[in-house]
Amino acid sequence: MSLKVNGLSGRTLIYFSPVEWNGMQQRPHHLPRVMAHSFKSVIFVQPAGLRPISFNDRRRVLAWIRFRKSDGLKHPDNLHVCTPVFIPLSGSRWADKFNCLSTLKRLRSLLNNSVFKKSVLWTSTPAPLLRYLVPRLSNQYLIYDWIDDYSLFKDLPSAVMDTQKWLLQKADFVFASSMHLYEKACVLRAAETVGMLSNGVDLDHWCLDGNKNEVPEAIANIQHPIIGYFGTISHWLDTDLIESMARRRPEWHFLFIGPAYKSGLDRILGLPNIHWIGEQPYELLPCLADCFDAAWLPFRLTPKTKAINPVKIYEYLALGKRVVAPSLPDLKRLGPYVIPADGLSETESAILRVIRSGSGPEDKAGCRAVAAEFSWDRLWDGALQELAAHII
Template sequence: MLSSHTILCFASGYDAPPTSKHHVMHILAERNVVLWVNYHASRVPSASASDLAHIARKLRQVFAGLNSPRPNLHVLTPLVIPLPASSIARRINRFLLVRRIRRALGHVRSGPVQLWSFTPDVAYLLGRFGEEKVVYYCVDDHSQFTGYDAAQVLRDEEELCRKSDLVVTTSMALQEAKSPWNPNTILVPHGVDYDHFSRAVKEDLPAPPDIASIPRPRLGFFGLIRDWVDLDLLAEVARRRRDWQIVLLGDSTVDLTPYRSIPNMHFLGRKPYADLPAYCRQFDVGLIPFKINELTRAVNPIKLREYLAAGLPVVSTPLPEVELYGPSVNVAKGPEAFARGVSDGLNGQAGASRRAARMEAMRGEGWLAKVEQVCIAAALDQGHLS
């Protein structure tokens, strides 16, 4: 495992719900110092309420200075002009970023610097911090996100891939797309916080009040509700089966008004990560209702492993990475097939032995093993193996 280094991490907001970047950096921070730079310059913001709230929150973080939410991990939110297509904005951003990051590194640096980026648009910053290694950790097809300049993202990403020592991808589609730009491109599927989510089977885990009042069976989803979540599919399933309750946890960037009037669809908002096992215990089936498009064909949903670690039967739309799990997941296309998948999850897959098998399949898929795989593949340890 890598140790005694300073990891300069470029990623989107640290205060967002935990995803792969959080798990990876938390593990690295156990033996290294991590400087997490909140960086999100590829997307052009809109005047929507969610974007305005994000801007306000980020400005507060900018003026708050360096934040240290856990030992050896420091979060910096620099001021960035969100105009990725503007050469003038890029020059200003480069000047401001480099100066601010160098100052922060001066305060927290401990050992040689390695740059790890979860965002595709930092190639113009490479070489500015004396980094000995560059790792691009690609978890999404960033060019397909709504609000992004796809052509610019791809140009930036190609440059970053070509200049990186290692490109890590989390799905076969991403590996296939990035390999032509860098032969040192590897596939490392997401891990799972097994100890955390397996707590869902504990009988003494109390039911959160807001879900306890909802009748069973409960079909559950947690995560950000964005334009890739097929709410129309869920609404049709809800209309077909009024006795099923569909429960969604998470912030939303889409208009939920048309769905709130459906009596058996429940939007409970974002929940703390620490509380997710308690909610999983109250789910009868875990849902992955993603639309099938260029973005989701490349996605490897972490929630699949989290549901399975919690012992839940899973029903998903036909995402390529999910289909690899075969009998562990009911893959269904369209409302009728999706409803059949749920019925099978509620009946044929509900037994204790099936639950134990799902959990056991996830036991060896922890994040530590994934981080070790990345470090070894990149020869990042260089004498620091232990």
């Protein structure tokens, strides 16, 4: 059934994001961009957050205040960013009700009534305000994009877990970003209303041309071999494994790129072969990561990480890099280009294998062919085929 028959191309999609538009580029940034080609327009609603703010959130608050100036700004591909006024006390009933009304008012100021009534709601967040907002929008079709199992996040308000449960019951359709979440969703609701929408990659951004790129200044003094990681550095990184590997292989240099939150990385930065260069512009990441001799995903194996499908895996592959990673369920389908390794001995052997094999033309081509199967455009086309049978 075509989009034209279903009338999606004439509708507006309202996208409730778990992260800010000006944050690190993740699934909630890439999906709205490709969605905008299928809908009349996409409204990206900035998040109210999933917990009350603390002193550690001061940088995010300042960034949000600065970004308020661009509220309603039209971005390429017919995508608009909407920044309602929020009380940053998510999980508090009175604050959630206020945030609901503020969001509703802002959306109605952007869309006329007829467009608003025919809009499609897509949420990638179990923000508690949605339990008050969605019932006020009874005519809209609701899609829940399940990207994390928030029942495993013990530091969040109970209202977040309640909202996740509510969305899994009330949404007209649920997409899951990992096989673990897909299988769980099929148990919790009718399987025909559940779809798999994997994480993916922006191929144009990550596939560098064949020319040898100049080594970025930020890592010019780091010796090879470089075992690299980029992304948010937090509690899911296995710092014990990283430290053990760095001590066991002092001739290897371990490079970490990205913002750090409660990571425990500080205690091992004194080692001479561990390097952290902080968050870098998205535009520079391909050139930085192209210098990796081995790409590494040093995640802990926990119930939380088993439920995720890391975006960076596909970005590594698009660069032509083979990846060493723990045996997460979604990575098993990626063949010989993602090498599963758990524990110190397996990980050391896998990294050594990648370093010794190098990245020849055939190897790079194989990695990129796998990545191409997970381009955001291709994944969204598949999701549309499933939605076409449900949205009327």
